[in-house]
Amino acid sequence: EFLPGVASTSYIQLWGDEQIKLDQIREFGWNEPAVELLVLSACRTAFGDKNAELGFAGLAVAAGVKSALASIWYVSDEGTLGLMTEFYTHLNNAKIKAEALRQAQLAMLRGKVVITKGELRGSGTRRAVVLPSVLANIQYDNLSHPYYWAGFTLVGSPW
Known part of the structure; x- marks a missing residue:
């Protein structure tokens, strides 16, 4: 806070x-x-x-x-889960951290990141992430709204 x-x-x-x-x-x-x-x-x-x-x-x-x-604003836990998982997936392949964030945000914008049937599914070849049982009933099959991903920024060096 x-x-x-x-x-x-x-x-x-x-x-x-x-x-x-x-x-x-x-x-x-x-x-x-x-x-x-x-x-x-x-x-x-x-x-x-x-x-x-x-x-x-x-x-x-x-x-x-x-x-x-x-x-920069109050963020959704579910949206953050999707964005961070997608960000780390892209970070493995991107040479620039800012590009990994951009790719993660684009994947969310394009509807490629969803939470459904107790799993988080992303855009890459990474397998779906099985969520803990307390999150199994969450259904976010549309995380494309900017509320879920646009509040994150990279400060400092983009590399």
Whole structure:
């Protein structure tokens, strides 16, 4: 949750009760050696204010991360699942991270990524991903609307 003003009030919620506060990001040593890609798939992780213009993503890049993938609005969990799975599939083949994101977003726009019958199906040759039983009844056979994929951006180096 990014809250304008004091950096210690903004945080990323991790598993359990653990949080990363906005003012702690520089302490992680992400530039020794440099982290190539930090994926912040939670809501509004590229949203900031005058003190942190690109929120968590911008501060991560300022702290030494080469590229950060983040969102600028509240995102759908189902759409994010589809986009991130598709992004990682394309990342294996793309030389440029920004191109992998573009390919994933195009696949979603074209309706090639769906959640149906307890499986996530993508555009590539990768087999369908079987979802856990708690997600088995989710049906998103149309994730083409920009709401599901357009909120993500790559900050920092596109390579």
